[in-house]
Amino acid sequence: SGQRRRRPLERSVDFPVCAVLPAGGTGERTGLRTPKQFCSVLGRPLISYTVQAFERVSWIQSIAVVVAKENMDLMTDIIQRFQHKKVQVVEGGSTRHRSICNGVRALGEAVGEEEQVMAANRPKVVIIHDAVRPFVEEDFLYKIAMAAKEQGAAGAIRPLVSTVIATTSEGYLDHSLERARYRASEMPQGFTYDVIYQAYQRCTDADFEFGTECLHLALQYCGTKAKLIEGPPTLWKVTYKRDLAAAESIIKETLSRSACIVTGGSAPAATLADALQNAFRALDMELNVTPDLMGDNSKYLVNEWNFIQISVSHPCLSEVEAILTDLDAANRALLHPVVVIWVHLSSLDELSISRTMAEPAAIRDLASAAKLRNILLYGIQLHQSTDTECWERSVLRVAEIMSTLIRDRSPALVGQLLQA
Amino acid sequence: SGQRRRRPLERSVDFPVCAVLPAGGTGERTGLRTPKQFCSVLGRPLISYTVQAFERVSWIQSIAVVVAKENMDLMTDIIQRFQHKKVQVVEGGSTRHRSICNGVRALGEAVGEEEQVMAANRPKVVIIHDAVRPFVEEDFLYKIAMAAKEQGAAGAIRPLVSTVIATTSEGYLDHSLERARYRASEMPQGFTYDVIYQAYQRCTDADFEFGTECLHLALQYCGTKAKLIEGPPTLWKVTYKRDLAAAESIIKETLSRSACIVTGGSAPAATLADALQNAFRALDMELNVTPDLMGDNSKYLVNEWNFIQISVSHPCLSEVEAILTDLDAANRALLHPVVVIWVHLSSLDELSISRTMAEPAAIRDLASAAKLRNILLYGIQLHQSTDTECWERSVLRVAEIMSTLIRDRSPALVGQLLQA
Ligand SMILES: [Mg+2]
Ligand SMILES: [Mg+2]
Known part of the structure; x- marks a missing residue:
């Protein structure tokens, strides 16, 4: 198939890997009524492309898609309509971290026990990825999974596109950062199940409310320094309406x-x-x-x-x-x-x-x-x-x-x- | 005309404003042979759209487009073919700063004197903008020009799209920056002619070689703290091949x-x-x-x-x-x-x-x-x-x-x- 041709060598991954796709965003930045993960690209919702990017990887066992309560039915319909096989739909929380946490827990509870999660059924590594980054490739997922297993945590980085500056409270330039020392933190990120599970067990309500970086929680609550891996430009996030056009053009070109x-x-x-x-x-x-x-x-x-x-x-x-x-x-x-x-x-x-x-x-x-x-x-x-x-x-x-x-x-x- | 409809009120700008468009980039990031500013969008090079965005603004008097020596003829052809009126083509330098500096000097030398620039013929304000950000609008150029005149320097900022992280020398997460305190520095930026001219007179060879931020030079060499103004998402920079598709879709939608x-x-x-x-x-x-x-x-x-x-x-x-x-x-x-x-x-x-x-x-x-x-x-x-x-x-x-x-x-x- 078209997918098989993109996978030149079968990776050998001898430990269980699962994925969490937080897809609870409301898409206010696209200027569209539909949240962007549900926007149609060539007649199919964007999130189905992202699910497919994980599903076609043989060594990924299960994918927890975390969506807002009001979109549970929509997501279930998408899974049925496009015959996705490895997906479970998980209800999201009020913030991004709460949603990811729900996804992580759902992966550990795959056999049904509510409280007593059985270690044997847990995945070794969890990859967390945005639903609106559909072009992630197996090669890169492999690098993240391997580094996560070895280091406890791993994350994609990209060079900064713009200079980052600090502003004064009055809106003036305070100073600019030395670009070479910093990177943009992107997705996917990978964690051993233990690290991400413990990080969420230990973190505060404030972290759940206002935090954005899973890597940061792993560092703060588990002492795990994430391995950072430079990702390809294709990891970019569909944010604006113009990004949907860009995504469509990439898919059309592939076809x-x-x-x-x-x-x-x-x-x-x-x-x-x-x-x-x-x-x-x-x-x-x-x-x-x-x-x-x-x-x-x-x-x-x-x-x-x-x-x-x-x-x-x-x-x-x-x-x-x-x-x-x-x-x-x-x-x-x-x-x-x-x-x-x-x-x-x-x-x-x-x-x-x-x-x-x-x-x-x-x-x-x-x-x-x-x-x-x-x-x-x-x-x-x-x-x-x-x-x-x-x-x-x-x-x-x-x-x-x-x-x-x-x-x-x-x-x-x-x-x-x-x-x- | 179609442009006139986008300009609801004629701005009153009672001082001379000119623009510099550095367009010397080689476009290696697009994955295309042609530098991206010369890539065709609906049959016209991208840079012509950016030139047009400035040319249609009645209070902008002159536009210096700075291109690599080998593209001088190409740029002259583009100006003739699309009948641009306010443009002068300036030969670029070996770095971005040297190119911008050439553009600034060319604007001051509009009457021909090589060394003795006559103050009367200088623009009051110079707006610097990337050739690959074609969707800048008059409203925003006006804000930048006014703030530059009042404060000496002004620049567009945007919220950070990703968390910015500092890395250790071994490629591990050191710490992540508090996102709310930082901004991405974008284009356009505006300066009084005196500030940008003096900044380039005083800065070092190292600045010319490795510097990226004009705002930073204005601060360091003229003590001018730039006013930062939040710009619209349309200021985004055409960087990758997918951005050309996005730009085309925006133009097609407008038409x-x-x-x-x-x-x-x-x-x-x-x-x-x-x-x-x-x-x-x-x-x-x-x-x-x-x-x-x-x-x-x-x-x-x-x-x-x-x-x-x-x-x-x-x-x-x-x-x-x-x-x-x-x-x-x-x-x-x-x-x-x-x-x-x-x-x-x-x-x-x-x-x-x-x-x-x-x-x-x-x-x-x-x-x-x-x-x-x-x-x-x-x-x-x-x-x-x-x-x-x-x-x-x-x-x-x-x-x-x-x-x-x-x-x-x-x-x-x-x-x-x-x-x-
Ligand atoms: Mg990819
Ligand atoms: Mg604009």
Whole structure:
């Protein structure tokens, strides 16, 4: 699958690791009504992407998502709808620390005992991560988990983006900090279960109310100095509305890196596929050519997010219908919208035949039905030409249209029959 | 113009203000080959947006853009191409401070004297701003300019996004800073010419090499305590590739707030326009209806970024050609791509007539020519229906297609004749 390709080596982690995702924020800074962790990105709430980032890591056993009481049902629905498997929904507290604490306790109480937590069932390490940092990768989670196990606590840091300054009470510059000596503390952070559990047992109400840093509690109440690990820029937190656009662009880019083109084995289709392959390379996309999606070639059905079906001469949608059926059977469009582009390559003698309304209506109906299953179907009509220059221009135009359809994933344009 | 609407009250600033935009960065953090200030957003380099943000402020007299020697020609081309008027290009130094210093000196030397700067020609206040923070607004520049004049120095601050921590030399947590006492120092910053000029005269080579904060130099060498002013989140700096996507989404949103629909005065077109107006409201867009773009209605030509022309029955492109000509005459698409959507509303009796190839070819040719002038022309075909439910569905679909075309501004889809 697309996820498997991102995981080059299976990490060996021989101790139990769980995660807590505090997701109780109200999202007032985004300027949106919906808290940002529940905002939709390509038709799926942001938090589902973050859950997926943890769920796909084989050595992470369980994920406690902590949400405000009023969002418990919403979160449960999200888990069902996107078929998340490792998640338990935990009710949050009145502050961030109370929420994280609830999550930590819920992980220790996985077998049901309320008070007497059984050590055997506790995870060795707990990773705490923000629900609004969806792009964390396995490599980095591994570093945090290993350092947490060895040191008791570990946290992601990033270089400071701006100079940090101290202000006077009247709002004037007092002094600026020497940038090289300081870092921004980010997420994820990892702790042995004992350290984070004890830190919350021992800390004061004031810590629960006003504290922000788990690392600080571990230091103050357990004497544990956290190991700090420089994280990648992708750890950034979705805070403002513009960050949702940035997140969407990152996800769209990931989904647009390659496409699979199905020729049906016909010679004119194979020629077009070759030409498109070159054109796509210039657009920084990879195009895999295959005669069909059967046997060994069915691998594309589970690997690709974009399919292009070339029909030669007869404007027949049965091949594209077969792809839609296969995608449905593989449950491929569960997490991301899948793009299917039907190309009708018409031969020279068809040029004179004026188009009937049948074809546009057929693709429109097919697209409406597919859209309900998160598959975006578009059509392109392309006329063969013996004029080389004219043909090359057409191929370039088709490639640009395809690349735009794949990158934009616009639901409003499904079912259109575009002209190359 | 679109800019004028953002400027509710003309500020009275009775002293000369100039700006320095250091733009010498190499953009290594974006992961792009092009330095980020020269990256294209909707077909225009980011720095041109920042220049425009200053140029449209009536009380800002001159803008010194400081670029690396190898980018002097590129920057000069940008100024010519986008017809910037208040800009001088200044060659940068080897560090950020040396570049800003060159910009400050260039502003004082505007009359040509090399050594003997004439005080009368100096600006009273210099605003320094990053080339990669294009969304700064007049209101905030005004606050900075006024505070700089009164206090000698002023700077934008923002709350810290993350906790700031001090690290031990071995990479462990030493302590975390109390977040409430500190701020992030951002741009713009303002100085009286005397303060910033003297600060650079007096500072050391080490300051020029390793310093980052102009505010700090003003404090250290002129004893000037900067007034700190909390800025809006829009002051954020375009740093990573994802920030370019965020910037583009902000600009696209600004351009997509409203559209002008031209009915030609026909009754069916006016009915469709009314229905679209309601549908657009649900999509958070305003639709201004007008019979034509003549006389008083020509105001739309200078205010709107999106035009919808409805042609009833006869598929005639002459009306849309007139809009294209008017837009060209007004030089409207100089700074942003303008969207023109041609809607062919065909009557019932045309339904049986199969379409000829003439119409798609005509709009495609028109669109290819318009695209060269930064005008994006799309077509939509809509059939009238006496079935109310069917008609309402079509209107909704048209509104969604229009909204997508306006928001996405995809160059690859120009000239298409889409079906509602
Ligand atoms: Mg990451
Ligand atoms: Mg602003």
